[in-house]
Amino acid sequence: MADAIEVRDIVKKFGDFTAVDHISFTVKAGEIVGLLGPNGAGKSTLIRMMVTLLPPTSGTVLVNGFDVVRQSDDVRRSIGVIPQSMTSDLELSVEENLLIFAKLYGVPRDKRTRLIKELLEAVELTQWADKPVKNLSGGMRRRVEIARGLVHEPRIFFLDEPTTGLDPVSRTAVWTMLQRIKSQRDLTVLITTHYMDEADKLCDRIAIVDHGKLVALDTPRALKASIPGREADTVTLDDVFVHYAGHDLRDALQAPSAADSPFVMRR
């Protein structure tokens, strides 16, 4: 399989602070790769460089064979992106949101209607097509954004914490939908999430980022097997996470309010 994404020794600095520190990895075409890490680990910065939103300080990223700095428009045409914040226009209807983005991506007029109809069916929002997005629940809004990100038939789909803030039912619905769409469209997916159980079930490989460095990258099974002194069957991805990014957990437990901690385990 060809590499859909190739990250070579990428660095991102904000002043003296190094947010991403010499990370390299590849994602094969058709893979779902989960990017895990504590808050502030550099996941969003990394994904933002891959989708051309942030220029790298050094290093190279090739997406679909295009350089994110020198061929940014080619990269943009070939990827779909769901940013971390909800970015749909609340005042516009579901269909209008998709239509505007189809136009922004230059989808030909004759294809637009068909694509939007197919996507609305795929995200099960057909009956909500003419409703303003502000009337939808958080989970439904995320589904609008997933459909919006696919409106130009990209080959790679980047999702930055798409299920954060959603209730468990909506979260499951989003993941199920992503899996189905991925299998139907032969997509490569790179996703960041805090939900270990979901990443465990759905990702082909998982990358763990901590303090801007890539500390682990492998299949969920191999990552579990890498934990010393434990049977692989008894290890969860939470254990893997704590093992590789555990010092942050300790820091979090010493923080003034554990309730605010981003490292609370969700099971």
Add this chain to the structure above:
Amino acid sequence: MHRTWAIVERELRRFRRSPMLIVMSMIFPLLQLVVLGYAFGGNVKHLRLAIVDQDHGVPAVKIRELAGAVSAGARTLDLLEYSDPGEALTDLRNGLINGVLEIPPDFSRRTLTDQQPRVALISDNTDNFVSATLAATVSSLVGAFNTPVTVQRVTPVASLDVVEVYPYVPYIQYLLPGSITMSIFMMVMIGGGIIFIDDKARGLHEGYLVTPITKLELVAGFNISGTIKAVLAGAVITVIGSVIAGVPNPLDPMRLLRMLLVISLTSFALISLMFLLMVRVTDPLLPRATFGVLNTVLYFPSGAVYPQAGFPNWMQAIAVVDPFTYAVHAFKNLLLKNTGFEAISYDLLFLLLFSTVAMTAATALFKRTL
């Protein structure tokens, strides 16, 4: 009570951490004090008065000398010599000059033969402050002519006929051009600037930035949509305001067409200016805080409420680069004088150039990345 103090503490802590809000809340009243203080009631100076001397006799020369003295001394007048009264009247109607002092061919003969010599002041009365100053100045000038410093054989008794070119212009009509410009500006700020920054703060722009749209396409998109919204506001205020202010024949189709062009260019100029100011801003508070300041700095120096000829030099310098100035001037010409394109061509050219420069600068400054 401690809960109340908790609220007070929270609000004051937040206030302390919003330096822009603090600065703006201090700057705004000071700015208003200075701008409004100098915007009203200043001595109107440098009024452009055309002298058409059809007589050339000694008494006519005396009148011109007296006018020259006013020009050199109090600087109320800037004199321009015209030989053709028709040309002077055309320039008056096109707003190039403020008034025409016509000395008729028989002025000297009538003066020397004591036959009620007369001079005529034809003034552009669409600005009452200007026409009143002009009438008073020329009247005192004629008074001085009638009061010779030495005993003469014949004491002149020249009289002044003041001719107003247009019907009486009430102050509400005088204010209307400024109000139309203000309606455009408000739509630009609310429908353009505030929404732009709010969308940016909500992360909506990330959605745009991951598409293959170029900087120019994005800025042009924002500018054109903002212009359309502002044109709607300006057009509605033009029609309703004209009816309320009693502008004669408010629905004249040719004038409305010219107005639409000026409204469109004004909208484009102001939205371009707004994007230039906001292109790097991320704090949603900033456009709200600068709204009042911009309003004061742009509106009052424009001549919307008082003639620019009464402003101090620093305010006239602001007026030169203020797009409001050209919009108000064009609207005044169209609404109060019903002129054609010739009288507003310079305004249109300035607004077009201003828009182009501001939009180009905004595009250059626009960050394609976060």
